Amino acid sequence: MSNHSKSANPDLERVRREIDRVDRAMLDLIAERLALSSDVRKAKAGAKLWRPSREDSHVSDLVEMAQNTGTPPALVSRIWAELMSASISVQGSTRLHFALEGDTRANLSLIRDRFGGSLPVLSYPTSSAALAAAYADAEGIAVVPAPGGMNNWWTSLAPGGAMPDFKIVASLPRIGTDGWPQAVAVAAIDLDLAEGRILCAVRGQKGGMADGLLRAESGDLRLYEMSDVEAVESDSIIGYLPPPVFL
Numbered sequence: 001m002s003n004h005s006k007s008a009n010p011d012l013e014r015v016r017r018e019i020d021r022v023d024r025a026m027l028d029l030i031a032e033r034l035a036l037s038s039d040v041r042k043a044k045a046g047a048k049l050w051r052p053s054r055e056d057s058h059v060s061d062l063v064e065m066a067q068n069t070g071t072p073p074a075l076v077s078r079i080w081a082e083l084m085s086a087s088i089s090v091q092g093s094t095r096l097h098f099a100l101e102g103d104t105r106a107n108l109s110l111i112r113d114r115f116g117g118s119l120p121v122l123s124y125p126t127s128s129a130a131l132a133a134a135y136a137d138a139e140g141i142a143v144v145p146a147p148g149g150m151n152n153w154w155t156s157l158a159p160g161g162a163m164p165d166f167k168i169v170a171s172l173p174r175i176g177t178d179g180w181p182q183a184v185a186v187a188a189i190d191l192d193l194a195e196g197r198i199l200c201a202v203r204g205q206k207g208g209m210a211d212g213l214l215r216a217e218s219g220d221l222r223l224y225e226m227s228d229v230e231a232v233e234s235d236s237i238i239g240y241l242p243p244p245v246f247l
């Protein structure tokens, strides 16, 4: 395209050429990153493609590195959400199955912030429908409202429930909150327990769990957030949320 301001504003032209140079370099780096993802796929050989704990700790490291340059954490999280989902979509057929109450537009933007725009998104009227669809899908991820209040779907993850190998594995939003998330992602993934929040479902503990933060209850089941893995019965663990990344 011709540019009439070319000679009129040499400073602007110079800066634009610099931006073009940076963008070309980024394009090459993106291609290089996507190519590495195909190598990861081969190396994984049958294991689950999506590793939320790797993604969250990676974004957390990047946010820390970006502190020196003033790049906003939310931007780092969103850009890498796009890059990582793109690499998963290159790798396989991961799909998101969501049921979120309230404003559809706000819910979709919550999902986009965590998963980017590359993965197929299917919506369902209820959390249990979204969970069932994700459960029946080999690489499915359910996105449902965080446990608490009327949200009792988590009881099916508890011992004796219908989906004992399903686990709560990620918080939405990923960053900007130190409290309980708005929504969580649930998938059949082995947990990598680290310095985060361990979620346990226990039955009939009337007195509560020492050091546990009660997050939800339904019938005689209670969901506690624990910080000490040593204090937890391993078969009560129904999820793990990474340490929050602050804005």
Ligand SMILES: C=C(O[C@@H]1C=C(C(=O)O)C=C[C@H]1O)C(=O)O
Pocket: 037, 040, 049, 050, 051, 052, 054, 055, 083, 084, 085, 087, 088
């Ligand atoms: C590439 C991998 O697979 C997925 C994609 C990632 C990425 O693009 O950085 C990170 C974690 C996984 O969800 C990996 O496990 O490293």
